[in-house]
Amino acid sequence: MERTMQPREVKVISVFQDLRAANDQIAAANRAAFEAAAVRVVNVLGSPGAGKTSLIEATARSGRWAGRIGVIEGDLATANDAQRIAALDVPVVQINTGGGCHLNAKMVASALPEMDLGALDLLLIENVGNLVCPASFDLGESLRVVVSSTAEGADKPAKYPVIFRDADLVVLTKTDLLAHTDFDPQAFARHVADIQADLPILHLSCRSGTGVDAWLDWLSQRT
Ligand SMILES: Nc1nc2c(ncn2[C@@H]2O[C@H](COP(=O)(O)OP(=O)(O)OP(=O)(O)O)[C@@H](O)[C@H]2O)c(=O)[nH]1
Numbered sequence: 001m002e003r004t005m006q007p008r009e010v011k012v013i014s015v016f017q018d019l020r021a022a023n024d025q026i027a028a029a030n031r032a033a034f035e036a037a038a039v040r041v042v043n044v045l046g047s048p049g050a051g052k053t054s055l056i057e058a059t060a061r062s063g064r065w066a067g068r069i070g071v072i073e074g075d076l077a078t079a080n081d082a083q084r085i086a087a088l089d090v091p092v093v094q095i096n097t098g099g100g101c102h103l104n105a106k107m108v109a110s111a112l113p114e115m116d117l118g119a120l121d122l123l124l125i126e127n128v129g130n131l132v133c134p135a136s137f138d139l140g141e142s143l144r145v146v147v148s149s150t151a152e153g154a155d156k157p158a159k160y161p162v163i164f165r166d167a168d169l170v171v172l173t174k175t176d177l178l179a180h181t182d183f184d185p186q187a188f189a190r191h192v193a194d195i196q197a198d199l200p201i202l203h204l205s206c207r208s209g210t211g212v213d214a215w216l217d218w219l220s221q222r223t
């Protein structure tokens with residue numbers, strides 16, 4: 001005789017939502033600490049090799065925040081980027097995520113005891129090179145900057161929209177390579193505008209120095 005089936009209740013565990021809520025709590029505490037110390041914090045996002053560390057190096061070299069700038073570096077492995085920043089006599093902490101594809105607020109909180117926030121006006125946090133996961137995790141920053149390079153293709157905003165959605169600025173870097181690529185800056189601008197109509201795009205090359213002053217001005221106006 002066939003057994004009558006009683007359907008079981010399906011239990012859904014929303015791990016991602018729980019993770020986000022826990023992260024947001026720690027991010028709020030980070031933000032309070034940054035505000036108490038009057039430090040502007042910039043989350044620097046972008047794909048691997050886009051030019052994030054080069055932009056931070058150019059910022060440190062400018063001397064505009066001499067003695068008042070700090071950096072947190074996020075990478076899966078190595079302290080390569082932190083060593084580049086330390087070579088410029090800038091306080092830096094390297095976070096190794098050990099495989100994690102993004103920084104989260106807890107990782108940043110764990111780096112803060114190593115930072116003298118009271119001595120800083122500007123803290124740049126270089127996130128793990130990735131156009132997807134870092135977008136979903138608030139670190140307590142006040143500004144988000146997406147670094148995109150002319151070597152990546154103009155359609156990246158259309159393909160990875162989430163990271164552009166909450167950005168305050170897009171730095172389009174490696175413009176010195178424009179002549180050697182099929183990158184279409186107008187198509188790039190259209191894709192960005194489709195996501196956030198008024199999101200500014202700043203063209204820049206760390207190789208030639210073009211646009212670096214405009215970037216420093218943008219940052220100065222916000223620190
Ligand atoms: N031609 C050119 N090359 C650049 C420019 N900016 C950075 N690069 C080069 O691009 C490569 C990657 O630069 P990084 O600054 O290390 O990039 P990143 O985004 O920090 O890389 P990850 O931290 O590994 O994700 C290096 O070889 C840089 O010298 C630029 O404006 N023009």
Ligand SMILES: [Mg+2]
Nearest residue numbers: 052053081126
């Ligand atoms: Mg880097």
